[in-house]
Amino acid sequence: xxxxxxxxxxxxxxxxxxxxxxxxxxxxxxxxxxxxxxxxxxxxxxxxxxxxxxxxxxxxxxxxxxxxxxxxxxxxxxxxxxxxxxxxxxxxxxxxxxxxxxxxxxxxxxxxxxxxxxxxxxxxxxxxxxxxxxxxxxxxxxxxxxxxxxxxxxxxxxxxxxxxxxxxxxxxxxxxxxxxxxxxxxxxxxxxxxxxxxxxxxxxxxxxxxxxxxxxxxxxxxxxxxxxxxxxxxxxxxxxxxxxxxxxxxxxxxxxxxxxxxxxxxxxxxxxxxxxxxxxxxxxxxxxxxxxxxxxxxxxxxxxxxxxxxxxxxxxxxxxxxxxxxxxxxxxxxxxxxxxxxxxxxxxxxxxxxxxxxxxxxxxxxxxxxxxxxxxx
Amino acid sequence: xxxxxxxxxxxxxxxxxxxxxxxxxxxxxxxxxxxxxxxxxxxxxxxxxxxxxxxxxxxxxxxxxxxxxxxxxxxxxxxxxxxxxxxxxxxxxxxxxxxxxxxxxxxxxxxxxxxxxxxxxxxxxxxxxxxxxxxxxxxxxxxxxxxxxxxxxxxxxxxxxxxxxxxxxxxxxxxxxxxxxxxxxxxxxxxxxxxxxxxxxxxxxxxxxxxxxxxxxxxxxxxxxxxxxxxxxxxxxxxxxxxxxxxxxxxxxxxxxxxxxxxxxxxxxxxxxxxxxxxxxxxxxxxxxxxxxxxxxxxxxxxxxxxxxxxxxxxxxxxxxxxxxxxxxxxxxxxxxxxxxxxxxxxxxxxxxxxxxxxxxxxxxxxxxxxxxxxxx
Numbered sequence: 040x041x042x043x044x045x046x047x048x049x050x051x052x053x054x055x056x057x058x059x060x061x062x063x064x065x066x067x068x069x070x071x072x073x074x075x076x077x078x079x080x081x082x083x084x085x086x087x088x089x090x091x092x093x094x095x096x097x098x099x100x101x102x103x104x105x106x107x108x109x110x111x112x113x114x115x116x117x118x119x120x121x122x123x124x125x126x127x128x129x130x131x132x133x134x135x136x137x138x139x140x141x142x143x144x145x146x147x148x149x150x151x152x153x154x155x156x157x158x159x160x161x162x163x164x165x166x167x168x169x170x171x172x173x174x175x176x177x178x179x180x181x182x183x184x185x186x187x188x189x190x191x192x193x194x195x196x197x198x199x200x201x202x203x204x205x206x207x208x209x210x211x212x213x214x215x216x217x218x219x220x221x222x223x224x225x226x227x228x229x230x231x232x233x234x235x236x237x238x239x240x241x242x243x244x245x246x247x248x249x250x251x252x253x254x255x256x257x258x259x260x261x262x263x264x265x266x267x268x269x270x271x272x273x274x275x276x277x278x279x280x281x282x283x284x285x286x287x288x289x290x291x292x293x294x295x296x297x298x299x300x301x302x303x304x305x306x307x308x309x310x311x312x313x314x315x316x317x318x319x320x321x322x323x324x325x326x327x328x329x330x331x332x333x334x335x336x337x338x339x340x341x342x343x344x345x346x347x348x349x350x351x352x353x354x355x356x357x358x359x360x361x362x363x364x365x366x367x368x369x370x371x372x373x374x375x376x377x378x379x380x381x382x383x384x385x386x387x388x389x390x391x392x393x394x395x396x397x398x399x400x401x402x403x404x405x406x407x408x409x410x411x412x413x414x415x416x
Numbered sequence: 417x418x419x420x421x422x423x424x425x426x427x428x429x430x431x432x433x434x435x436x437x438x439x440x441x442x443x444x445x446x447x448x449x450x451x452x453x454x455x456x457x458x459x460x461x462x463x464x465x466x467x468x469x470x471x472x473x474x475x476x477x478x479x480x481x482x483x484x485x486x487x488x489x490x491x492x493x494x495x496x497x498x499x500x501x502x503x504x505x506x507x508x509x510x511x512x513x514x515x516x517x518x519x520x521x522x523x524x525x526x527x528x529x530x531x532x533x534x535x536x537x538x539x540x541x542x543x544x545x546x547x548x549x550x551x552x553x554x555x556x557x558x559x560x561x562x563x564x565x566x567x568x569x570x571x572x573x574x575x576x577x578x579x580x581x582x583x584x585x586x587x588x589x590x591x592x593x594x595x596x597x598x599x600x601x602x603x604x605x606x607x608x609x610x611x612x613x614x615x616x617x618x619x620x621x622x623x624x625x626x627x628x629x630x631x632x633x634x635x636x637x638x639x640x641x642x643x644x645x646x647x648x649x650x651x652x653x654x655x656x657x658x659x660x661x662x663x664x665x666x667x668x669x670x671x672x673x674x675x676x677x678x679x680x681x682x683x684x685x686x687x688x689x690x691x692x693x694x695x696x697x698x699x700x701x702x703x704x705x706x707x708x709x710x711x712x713x714x715x716x717x718x719x720x721x722x723x724x725x726x727x728x729x730x731x732x733x734x735x736x737x738x739x740x741x742x743x744x745x746x747x748x749x750x751x752x753x754x755x756x757x758x759x760x761x762x763x764x765x766x767x768x769x770x771x772x773x774x775x776x777x778x779x780x781x782x783x784x785x786x787x788x789x790x791x792x793x
Binding site for chain 2: 069070249252264271300307352362364374
């Protein structure tokens with residue numbers, strides 16, 4: 040998508056030297072636009088763990104390139120154990136994100152029979168690029184399907200502005216391009232449908248205020264920033280037509296792990312009869328577990344993310360400030376799980392699907408066999 | 417309550433010169449403890465509007481002293497219109513707070529037949545002190561009644577820690593002493609019941625992080641700070657035993673206006689079968705309106721409160737930082753309304769009451785007659 044009217048993806052190999060992978064350091068947005076170079080597996084792990092990159096699809100794409108990077112450093116002897124170790128390091132960075140495990144496994148299986156170093160490098164590079172391209176093209180499809188939902192509301196409102204609430208950043212910055220939750224919004228905006236977005240600021244990391252607001256601004260989509268507390272009031276007063284969020288892991292039964300606070304918005308949407316959509320490429324599905332609330336591991340991050348806020352001072356410096364009294368103990372869960380009963384539908388690259396086992400498996404029939412095995416265990 | 421082991425109220429006349437009213441400038445907490453002097457009606461209006469003081473009870477007590485202050489400056493001729501003007505200025509500062517109007521009206525009626533300047537001054541001072549004292553004693557009663565609810569949960573848990581979630585600051589800083597939502601917590605803590613508080617940080621003004629966390633720390637009550645987004649997840653996982661919040665206006669039908677985001681927590685409590693209590697002195701009741709969601713005016717404050725965060729830098733300076741891109745449009749409603757159907761009970765100075773018209777009027781029978789007149793209108 041656009042940054043100062045130039046097109047960017049969130050991750051790309053340096054055209055001059057494709058052993059170098061480039062990313063946007065998202066910690067510094069919206070006040071600084073800094074491109075960072077990643078080389079070693081450690082670079083990639085740090086970038087994921089410390090949230091230089093974040094978001095379901097981008098974590099997956101970054102993990103794909105990380106495994107390619109591992110192949111550049113893998114010793115000829117014991118290459119397999121080197122790859123396994125790299126995989127474990129990557130998996131440990133963000134436990135909730137499904138796409139991370141999915142991309143690492145895809146890369147491992149791409150080289151499972153490959154003995155030649157150069158061939159491995161070539162295969163992993165190709166496959167990493169495919170993961171990134173597929174992510175972008177899946178998001179584009181999500182945009183097309185989701186746009187139809189927005190168009191229908193616009194039509195019902197006689198062409199009046201459609202007000203969409205979103206939480207966190209499931210924008211192009213969270214993927215390789217387009218985004219999941221934002222893809223329908225961008226598609227609708229570009230199709231000339233009057234669209235306006237209420238952006239939850241999304242404490243503690245403020246992905247909404249820092250990233251979603253920036254994306255929408257760069258792309259020219261009208262938007263209004265709100266505190267996470269505000270959405271319920273807006274819904275009570277008819278100011279929200281639909282909610283679209285992303286997800287970091289979705290069970291095949293339709294439970295959705297997404298940024299902490301998503302569950303509260305889903306409750307409010309239900310209470311006010313407002314459609315609540317979750318947009319995701321199928322790489323985000325977890326085909327192994329049935330009960331999201333009980334079974335999805337929820338990452339706990341440092342309480343410092345709650346206690347400190349970073350922003351721009353009046354003299355244009357990036358500064359971090361402490362809000363509560365010093366040494367206040369904080370608890371920082373990154374995600375919560377929204378039960379399927381609160382979700383209107385999922386928007387995937389194959390279409391819009393009801394959040395239940397039957398419909399999801401009907402849409403992804405190739406998964407039914409492996410599921411059958413699991414359920415029979 | 418305690419600040420560095422000395423007892424303070426939130427507002428008091430200077431013992432050496434009672435034309436000067438002292439307050440704690442709450443904008444600077446928790447990093448600076450600054451006492452401010454108020455003299456003119458303009459001082460009082462600024463203190464309320466710009467949130468040097470805030471919170472249901474303290475706004476009422478401040479308005480009481482403001483009307484006393486008006487009497488010190490009122491001209492002999494046209495004193496009444498001077499008082500009316502002062503009242504209007506005060507009422508315009510915070511439209512949602514019921515205690516503000518209640519205290520202003522109480523002060524106006526205290527002098528309605530009084531022609532003598534000195535007598536007016538004397539009456540208004542006495543009445544302002546009574547408003548403050550009554551607020552403190554009502555909060556103390558709320559503490560006693562609410563403590564019984566906490567004790568019952570403690571007993572059910574075999575003496576294990578009772579986990580209470582609260583939103584915003586309905587602590588002693590929001591009243592004259594004790595607080596409303598915190599009064600039961602302080603009472604339980606002092607009675608030796610193991611109590612632990614999850615403190616919602618409460619964006620955008622961060623009353624929880626800045627004020628509630630500070631109060632609880634100074635009083636020695638165990639607590640954990642969380643982002644507003646976190647409470648739903650905690651409730652899903654059995655980590656919250658009860659919710660207690662305050663209110664800025666409560667209809668006699670049991671609908672509760674409180675800090676924006678309260679409604680979301682009430683939905684989550686309902687969804688997880690967790691009791692949701694609202695603590696209030698009866699001055700917070702609105703005896704005139706029946707439908708809180710439709711009829712309570714909701715204050716809209718500057719979007720700057722969303723866009724900027726103030727805190728302490730590493731070199732101990734108070735600094736304000738911008739979070740979203742410059743010129744991001746923000747919407748900042750201060751309150752939302754939680755419908756009575758989501759509330760377990762109200763904790764008042766007369767006892768615990770179900771949030772419905774019949775039970776509330778049974779507890780406040782003296783209001784039935786005026787209500788009868790309103791309903792017959």
